[in-house]
Amino acid sequence: MLLSIVVLSYNRPGQIERILKNFDGVVSSNFNIIIKDDCSPKISEIESVYLKYKSKINVNLILHKNDSNMGYDRNLITAFDITDADYVFLLSDDDYVDGEKIDNLISCLIATRKDIYYTPYSCEGKINRDSLNVETNKVLLPDFSSVIYNSILFSGLVFNRSAVLELDLDRDFLANSIYTQVYIATLLIYNCRSYGTLPNDVLYLGGDGDNYFGKNEAAKNSSLLSDRTKLTSNLNYQPFLLLTIKKVASVTDNRIYSVFIKEYKKRLISYGLRSRHCGYKEHSDFLFKYVNSDLPFFLIPFLSFLMLFLVPKKVAGLINDMGIKIVRKSG
Structure with a gap:
């Protein structure tokens, strides 16, 4: 499997349905979709959405239920442990992708084979993260502020799974850092001094649904981020x-x-x-x-x-x- 789209899910059945609806009519064996649910109180509703689209879409769909509520950072960092795909596309459950454009994204992965990619995203009709619109093998020290800020939104970050698993990560620190994806992205780019960019018509920000930090009981610092x-x-x-x-x-x-x-x-x-x-x-x-x-x-x-x-x-x-x-x- 080349790509797993891993949806970090917590208590948003309506948004999960929106994500899956965008793959209706898409046929591909190059990627799968994994809903990684963090012990949602609304898990029965999420399961109903999963079963509905499991038989409706022509993409391999998996519902992974965490054994316990991990919180934001642990749910993200363990996303690389639940798939054997070459690449992991991280997606928040209140954002979504245009399923018909995934083939173009996959073509970019096959052609360039970077350790990390950035997907531009559309929000209120404006394309963001598009300043990284040229692939580079020459990431210099002054570029890292841009790398960091473009890594804060984890939706659309695409990681080479093996490269992430080879990192010596301080998981205890990252468990409550709130910015696990920033740490991983910065470390990967420092090591290889390069990144890839993906098409700008794939990812869309939903911006709706309950606040992930504020509602996830296992997020240690959630009370600071509730609004x-x-x-x-x-x-x-x-x-x-x-x-x-x-x-x-x-x-x-x-x-x-x-x-x-x-x-x-x-x-x-x-x-x-x-x-x-x-x-x-x-x-x-x-x-x-x-x-x-x-x-x-x-x-x-x-x-x-x-x-x-x-x-x-x-x-x-x-x-x-x-x-x-x-x-x-x-x-």
């Missing part, structure tokens, strides 16, 4: 991102962390601009939570937050939009 719709929620989970980057840098090149922090500070200022655009109260709340968060204290972003009280909120929004268009190339 990611709030701007200040970034301040809750980003300390875990920084810890993950520091960890992977310690086993590769410590300069990766420095490169990442340089980009991270720009984005932190962007969060400040967004909070000021929302209003004085929201910006005050953002500043208070930043100062009291577990994030490192960065002087320049902090001073910019203070100065933004003098900037009209519409101007702050315009500056942020302009900065994103000019500066941001990833994530």
Whole structure:
């Protein structure tokens, strides 16, 4: 088997059905679909959807039920243990793919045989992650901030399964890191200094369904992530991102962390601009939570937050939009 599409599933039968419905009429023996369910309370509904499409679609469909509730990171990292396919395409259960375009994706895998691929994704009519639209065998140190930010969304990351299993991973650390996929992607690209890109008409973000972190009981840090719709929620989970980057840098090149922090500070200022655009109260709340968060204290972003009280909120929004268009190339 060349490819397994592994759907990390938790309590979203409706979204699972949407994923499978997109494979109706698709015929292929080059890939299978594995629903990796993490002990969902709605497992009976998920099983009903599975049985309905097991007999309806012409793709090998498997329902893998974890013996116990693993939580986000453990459910992801064990995805490579439940298949013997050459490649694993990770998919969140609230995102979906165009089943008719999978053959084009498979052709890219066969032709290039990289250890890791990035799939651009469509969200609200806009293609994202498309800055990585050229395959490269020359990933340089300054490129790793882009690598990191483009790895945060795990849907559409395609890994060479053998390459992942050969890594010496600190699974105890990763078990509650929230960013297991970022660690693995960064380590693989550091080792081989290359990645592949896949067609941009395959992956779509659904953005609906219950929050995975907030609803999965075994996710140790889920209480911090229960409402990611709030701007200040970034301040809750980003300390875990920084810890993950520091960890992977310690086993590769410590300069990766420095490169990442340089980009991270720009984005932190962007969060400040967004909070000021929302209003004085929201910006005050953002500043208070930043100062009291577990994030490192960065002087320049902090001073910019203070100065933004003098900037009209519409101007702050315009500056942020302009900065994103000019500066941001990833994530």
